[in-house]
Amino acid sequence: MFAKIKTVVRNQLKQGASPEGLARACAVSALVSVFPLLGTTAVLCLLAGILIRGNQPVMHIVNYLLYPAQILLLPVYLYLGEWLVGAPHVTIHPVVIFQKMTTDFGAFLAEYGWAGLYAIMAWALITPPCAWILYHALRPVFRRVLRRAVPAPVA
Structure with missing residues (x-):
């Protein structure tokens, strides 16, 4: 799998994508x-790619690879968001969620809607600095890959 990803990145660099552009696309x-x-x-990845004129194939590969991280970070964002606003904790156990959804759908939407908003607030605080760090960490990596992928012209 990593060989395929490496091939995609190398091909993008050979086709004229800049290391900075690829680093920005990966970070965003x-x-x-x-x-x-x-x-x-x-x-969201598609819209962000259009907005920054990012490399869509690379952006969607990153999106696909980070899906497990999204699942793992969901409780973190929920708990951090609840802590930030001092809201009561909502359970994320699937049986309890299904039970609440089937018994009182309006209350379910209100409770989990607010929890989702709090999670988005936590995400908005945490991810921009992480993306900035990732961008600056990936630039030298992609520059090195570019040097290896595109040989210097023979004089």
Whole structure:
């Protein structure tokens, strides 16, 4: 799998993508890929790519690879968001969620809607600095890959 990813990155660099552009695309895609609302990241990644004129194939590869991280970070965002605003804790146990959804759908939407908003607040605080760090960490990596992928012209 990593060989395929490496091949895609190398091909993008050979086709004229800059190391800075690829680093920016990866960083923004990583930021969007861990958004705490499930099922939204592909569209958000597409829109972010259009907005920054990012490399869409690379952005969607990053989005695909970070899906497990999105699942793992969801409780973190929920708990941090609840802590930030002092809200009561909502359970994320699937049986309890299904039970609440089937008994009182309006209360379910209110409770989990607010929890989702709090999770988005936590995501908005945490991810921009992480994306900035990731961008600055990936630039030298992609520069090195570019030097290896595109040989120097023979004089």
